[in-house]
Amino acid sequence: MDEQRVRGGDGPGRWRPHGPPWLRRWAGEEPGGRWPWRSTALLAVLVLVGSNFAAHAQDGERAGLDLFAHVLLLVACGLLLWRQRAPVAVVFGTAAATAVYLGAGYPYGPVFLTVAVACFAAVVAGRRRAAWTALGMLWAVHLLVAHWLYRWLPPSGDAPASFAQEIVVAGWAVAIVAVAELARIRREQWARERAERAQAAHRRADEERLRIARELHDVLAHSLSVINVQAGVGLALLDSDPEQARTALGAIKSASKEALGEVRQVLDSLRTPGAAPRAPAPGLDRLPELVEQAAHAGLAVDVEGTPPRLSPGTDLAAFRIVQEALTNVVRHSGSRHARVRLERAAGTLRLRIDDDGPATGADAGGGGNGLAGMRERAAALGGTIEAGARPDGGFRVLAVLPSRAGEDQ
Template sequence: MDEQRLRRGRPPWGPPPWVLAHGRQGHGRRWPWPSTLLITAFVLVGSSFAAHEQAGERADLDVFARVLLVLACGQLLWRLRHPVPVVFGTAATTAVYLGAGYPYGPVFLTVAVACFSAVVAGHRRAAWAAVGSLWAAHVLVAHWLYRWLPPSDDSAAYWGQEAVIAAWVAAIVALAELVRVRREQWAREQAERAQAARRRADEERLRIARELHDVLAHSISVINVQAGVGLALLDSDPEQARAALTTIKSASKEALGEVRQVLDTLRAAGDAPRAPAPGLDRLPELVEQAASAGLSVTVEGEVPRLPPGADLAAFRIVQEALTNVVRHSGSRHARVVLDQGDGTTLRLRIDDDGPATGADAGGSGNGLAGMRERAAALGGTIEAGPRPDGGFRVLAVLPLRVEEDDR
């Protein structure tokens, strides 16, 4: 345990992290006046009754005895801010009180409260040392030093009394340890819940960023190509320029709709999405959009039925791959091949014949990373790179789970 504390950068005798944070906040807390005054009143009144019951056996309560009682109780005001000095201070004051021969009574309550506060604050060894020192001092006074200490006619205490005191000490320490363990467990659970909440928030931000990237990258690429066509043909072929502007309007409208759908997920929890997430059933729309950008797309294979998450991932992977062809390839033709193989996986292959244009198409460079993240989230893989015979290939392998209810 001590080695673990040292590795975490704090000494073995120091409190755990939750106590350190609690202690820093504790400096701004109010003093525990009510409980301290209540304990002081109880100790003074109880000691008076104890003196009456033990008259003739122990020394009478005088001014010095009452000063010691008030001093022991007054130290409890600092038990939340400085638990270690307080537990040793109350133990020392109580030892002087007992050594002076004054009556046994609720003076031990001050040590019990100080010990409890120290253990709960994480200073276990200090509390044990203080209480053990008090018990040892009592044994020394009650069995050896009583001959030279008041009262003059005092005799040695019986050892059964020491066993009772030891039992009370053990009970107090055990209760304090239980409270300390419960607080540490609660703080640990709170930290784990906070960490899980931060992790979920990070994953949600990443998902939304990935969705926005895929939606905007594809639509802006189409708009960019059509804007170039419209500018080039504005004077020579107004009708073709008009068609390019119509495509721009359609692509921008669709992009706004998808962005709105993504942003709907940021609404209050419990609200249902306003539109279903896109899937491979919208593959013909991607083909049309690519055609409007001057890219001919051939689709081979049947579109499988997939769960919404896998269907969305497959759609976005094809969309991003076609967007990259429009941006970075000189080829005007691409192939999308869907292969279900043995029925357990879906292989998505998107090929173009190249060559790469080498021009800066204004991308963020996050497209391939986003595709890999989508595939990895489903337990699939992505391979992307140049083909041996020229061009570029994106190969995605996704787990295929056909919904039983749709068969």
């Protein structure tokens, strides 16, 4: 896990940017994969200018800056251009350049910033062990130089470093690691939050697609079943009973007009996300219309109970369940009579739709998307659907939907 990298979708080795711009910039993650020229150039100026000031302040204590010192400083700074693409090589390279710089007796100063930035980028990129190892090696080199090799290294006449200075160096190293680890942890949190937001958006999109699919199925299945039955009646009676055929054609016109209106409403919600619907969603107050449409299809429906006032979501689900159940009776049952019973008790709404059968095909009660859609609607509200053949013949659909307190009366 320490060495794990989070890759993006733009090709191998591409780091996925997470976190605020300043964190991505100093970790080397420039937008579009560009080289981090600006941050590296700024750091190089700070290191070169700061090292010259440090050389004046430590004049007589450390060796003065010469061409080799400036080369080492430029190498340490230049390596940071690759801190995104090769964080391990960069952190060891900057540590090595800094170790040579210290071993040559040059003044302490901003050169340590190059190691700090390289370690920061490596830890943020997930290369924690490499960063720790490079810092440990640099500290070990400093201990050797400051307490043993100083006798043979410039400047001449140098004395061993005090242990107070070693505590400062150790504190500096710990501070670098701590800041880098905090940045890494925060970056991982940003990554998790971003992934969770993306998953939530996908779930919402999937749920919306399922909702639209259920709406279209329920609208079209019911209306087309009525139209199919009425078309058959019209064709059969066109010559023998023109008046009855005219009535069937009127029912077809009415059913198709209603279906077109509901389909248009669903499609409008796709074209203008977030816009309020032009018409209220159907509910159990339109149950008489369902009964009338079923009558046009030759199905007599008795309704027991009064439709209660429900929340919009529950009201729509109850209406669609009754609509789909009656559609299945028209399509799959030989019965011409059905019963709808509404019961409200203990914070629940019970819907029971019965027909006397017999089934006219293998899919008694509907074996396709209809029953699955009803179950999805009920499950979305925390309710249940039971559908199956009755012991005395026929078919029954029983839906139990919770009614929300304060919204159902």
